[in-house]
Every structure is written in structure tokens, then in C-alpha cells.
Amino acid sequence: MATTMAKALNTALADALAADDRVVVFGEDVGALGGVFRITDGLQARFGENRCFDTPLAEAGIVGFAVGMAMSGLRPVVEMQFDAFAYPAFEQIASHVAKLRNRTRGALSVPIVIRVPYAGGIGGVEHHCDSSEAYYAHTPGLKVVTPATVDDAYSLLREAIEDPDPVVFMEPKKLYFASAEASLPTRNEPFGRAVVRRPGRDATLVAYGPAVPVALEAAEAAREEGWDLEVVDVRTIVPFDDETITASVRRTGRCVVIQEAPGFAGVGAEIAARVQERCFHALHAPVLRVAGLDIPYPAPMLEHTHLPGVDRVLDAVARLQWDDQPDARWAAA
């Protein structure tokens, strides 16, 4: 049955609430309204105001409140309304959510899911389109998960809620209302497993979240240029699956990493470094990155210049040393 990622996430929350009394869902506008993206639609009506409720408008408060509720034995799932609005909660996330297990030698765990609608491509005005995954991925103690497909959104969110560790669950906004065939409920590969979304022989495109459809589209377009590209969906940035990605690049010998976030010091840079460390002797070309520009997220009428699209991916693929010549891009340097 065709459904959207938004509906799959909504179904995952409903199924988690039904399966486990300890699960509570809260945040800003998640009650009667059902969330600004309707991800919590109908949950309050079905499960009551104790299990799905609105809070004061304060993100540090929401996450800190979740820490306390988790300490009392509950499993809070909280919504940050938008990526950039989660920044006030960063201290709670970095200093408490991520560290409580370690600080207490495992005595105290806080299995919280922090849902963050993130990234752009929706024509949002400023502060509504940040790709903030690197901040969380750089914080030991957090798991960082981002689905790219409808059924994976369901599966990963269910797993996040059941996970004993805190999970920052990053939902690509521009994929919320994309529709696909999905039979729910479903359980896919567990955390820590990347998935080959499209097999190919000539080069590997590694992507996550909103960049996965871009990679798939680029791989399709590349056929016309005679390249057979493999696409790997990272799915869980933490824990990271070196094995699947390394195996793919060892097969293809070439790799482009794609992310929507600014490239500098980003998750893509980490992936490129890891691939290069592990696959040096299999590589026919340097590992390249295609990323957002190193700029604050642009105004809606300019966002298409920022977002890595199919053309930029194909340009990068073209630079993968097919003719064993120095990369023209660095020739002037």
C-alpha cells in the first residue's frame, strides 16, 4: 500500500504507544494539533493526554523533562519542532542525555528518542532547514539515525524507541510527504547496518537521509553516461557501518560521499576519511565529497544553489580518475 514517510512515522509512534505503557510522546503542538508536520496526528485522541501531550515552549525544558521521566523508568519520545529550534536543548543533550550512562558506570540510562525534523528543500524561511546531524554524531553516547525510505522510517523509529540508549532521530522534512509502497508494520535491518539501495559496479555513492533519493536519481542518470553506480544508504550515522561501506568500495574502487549539510567538518568528511583509511589499496581515485555549501542555510529562492543535486553528483563521479589524469579542479592550486 502506498503511504508517506509522515504516515509511517505516525504509525510507528502509535504502535510503540500501544506496545509499551512506558512510552510517552511530548513536545510543542504534538497534542491536539498533531504536530506541525502531523507526525503525532491522532495520538492524543487515541492514547489520552497523559501519553501524548503539549509542553511549555522550551526545548531545553522538553529534553531535560524527558531525562527526568526516563530516570523514573519511562521511555519518552520528544519532538523538536525544527532542526534549529533544537539548539536550546543542546546542553541537555550533550551534557546529560549523552553522558548519564557513562557518568554512572551504566547504573542510569536514559532511553530517550529526540525526533528532529531536519534539512531543507521545502522552501522554509531561515532557521527551519538546518542539517544538524554532525553536532549530534560528534557527541559520544548518542545514537544518530536518519531514514531515507518510508518503511525504514517506521522500522528505525520503532527500533529507536526500543533501544536502551538515547537516539537523535533525524527526519528529512522534504521526504515527509513522498509516497512509496510500504507494508507496515515492518522491521528492516537493525541499527548499525547500512543498506545497498542500488547495486552497481563502477563506483559507490554513500548517502544518508535527504541525500539518498538524490544519489539514486544520480545513479539512474549515470547509466546514460555509461557508469553503473552503487548507492549505499547509511541509515544509522551512529553506530556506523564501516563493514558494508568498505565492502562496497572495495568492489567498485571509487567512492563519492553525499550529504546536504555544509561539507566542512561534516559527517561526509568522516565517512570519506574512513573509506580512504580502509580501502586505500582498492581505490582508483580519491574519495570525493558532494555537500551543501559552507554557508548558513540560504533563503528559499536560493536554496537550489546550495542543495547538492544530481548534476553535482555526476560532476563528482566524472572526476573519479576514469582516465588517470590529474583532477582539473585542483590544477590551479
Next chain:
Amino acid sequence: MTTTPQAVRRASPRTRRTVTPPDPARSLLPDAEPVRLLAENGTPLPARSDYPEPPAEVLRELYRRMVLGRRFDTQATALTKQGRLAVYPSSRGQEACQVGAVLAVRDTDWVFPTYRESMALVARGIDPVEVLTLLRGDWHCGYDPTEVHTAPQCTPLATQCVHAAGLAHGEAYQGRDTVALAFIGDGATSEGDFHEGINFAAVFKAPVVYFVQNNKYAISVPLSRQTAAPSLAYKGVGYGVPSEQVDGNDPVAVLAVLTRAVAHARAGKGPFLVEAHTYRMEPHTNADDATRYRDGAEVDAWRDRDPVARLETYLRARGVLDDAAIAEIAEQAEAYAAELRTRMNEQPTVDPLSLFDHVYAEPTPQLIEQREQVRAELAAAHAEEGDA
């Protein structure tokens, strides 16, 4: 009905007052002066029906734990000077607050301490070596929070205020009558999380007591740079939270006010805010130099308000304590300090490989790789030592 000339005059348009409903904020405000049941010299002040004096045996126990607490604090400072602790933030002078507050809650209640509450934690009965683990540096939190119902000592300021609200709400949601007691200092009331915490607690009617120890300084910055409010207790009214201020060097008053605040929270009436006026007799930590920002005369004035001496004088006069009892408690305190000294003088064992054990419930493949790397480094170093 007859009308007297005075009544007519009162009802005349020029002088008639409109009947205003009672101000809902008034009941939330603290007393204009801090609650005080003992004078600074230890003599009792007139009894107050709203803050009944705790029973004599409770006051005796309060005194005993304050004496032990002070001895613990002195010992911890000495251990720091000997290099056994990396740092120690003393709470000397705040014994009435540290001990009074934890005596007001049950073992099943949850306490949310800051780094300055080491004394409160030992007064709560937590193993002093486990309390000092953080400051000795062999790990972070040394005790099991779930066993002693005490959160790890919080270093990021005020962040515990929202945890306390969430825990209290979660406990109530699960049908338990747990109260959360959140400690906070005067400086941290400027942090957003204090306001978010008290607001969340109020909105959800969570049973939390926010206990502000106003010890007048945030490291070096005086209270006048934290707030323009008449007192920190006035910060409750804006959130719909009742509050009180108390003489934080009057142990009887602290216990009485906290007892009422805890009862208020446990009765389902929501959070309560208490501000205790006290003084940090020592520098912020051993690494601080308080002479750079406050003068000795100010410290001396507070020395005269010593909470331990105040309670001792009172309990002697009431016949609850005599020389023998005081000597016996002093002996207990010495024995407690001696045992702590002995235990802290043992070098703790640390295991570098344990660094990877609790980052996640199960280590990630990357952590397993790094653990193997460290294991190999340790083995190589060990082999080198063997060769030497």
C-alpha cells in the same frame, strides 16, 4: 435596614471603593523576612503555627549530622591539600541547608544535587568515598543513583531543575508519591534551565521542591549581579509557584520550612520554591582566592552566625544535648573522618579499558576497535616495563 450617616458617607461615590477579588499572586509570595525560629545566639524566637518546630529527637539527629557533615567537609578540604582530591567545593557554613534539606525528604524521594552538595549527600547516608569519586577523579559519579535515589552531582548549572520536574512528573504518572528535591545556588537562578524547570513543574503540578541556597556569591560575582528581584524567592510567583525564604543558618527554621514545602509537594499541590539565606565561608573551591572579591569583615560577620553553634546552644538550653552527648557526637565525627582518611589514602584502581564499557549499552564496532588499540598499547607498555 437602617442607614447610619457614616455608612452613607462610605458609600458615597467619591469615597466608595470597588470590591476587588483577592490577589491570586499574594498567596504565592514569601514572607517579607526570612523565616527564623532561632535567634543568631541560639535563643528561641516566638513559635510559629505555620512552621511548627520539628520534634526534639529529629533536631538532635539534625545536629549530629551537621557535626559529621562539617567534619566531612574539613576532611575533604584537607584531602585536597594533600592531593587526594582534584578539587573540592566546600559547603562550610551551609550545614543547616545541606543537612536540613535532606532530613526533610524520605529515602524513597529523589534528590538532585549540585557539585556543592557533597555534605548533603553524606548526610543522606551515601558512602562518602562514593560521593568523593567525582572529585578524586577515578570516575564521574561514584554512587548508583537508582539505589540511593540521588541524581549524579550536577556541574552544568541549573540543568537538574528540569530533570527534577520530569522525574517528579514521571513518578506521579506511575502512581508513586515521590517528591523531588532540587538543590540550586543563587548564581544558577540566572540560567534558563532554572526557569524552564520551575515552569514545567508548575504546569504539570509536579511534586518538586526547589531549594535555593543563596550563599551570596557565584564564584566571585555577588548576588546583585544575578538579580534585581527583592529576593530569589520572589521568582516563584511569576510561575504560579508558592515560595518562602528562610534564614539558611537557622537549622530549625530550614528543617521546618523544607518539611512544609515537601508536604505541599507530596499533597499534589505542585512545586514549592525555598530560598535560604546563607553564606559560603570558604572560597568557591580550593583553587579560588576569595580575598580578591570580598573582605574579611564580611566573612567574620557570618562566622558569628555559625549554624552548628546556633543549634548546639539551643539544644543545650532545651536539655536535648549535654556535654556528654556533644562529646560523643564529636567522637563519632572524628571516627568518621579517620575512616574516610584511611579509605581515601588508598590509591584507587582505574582500568583504562573500562572507558569503553558505558558509552552505550553495547559498544559500537568503532569502540571495540579502539578498546583493542588501547589494550595493545597497555600490553606493549607492560612488556616494556618487564624488559626494563
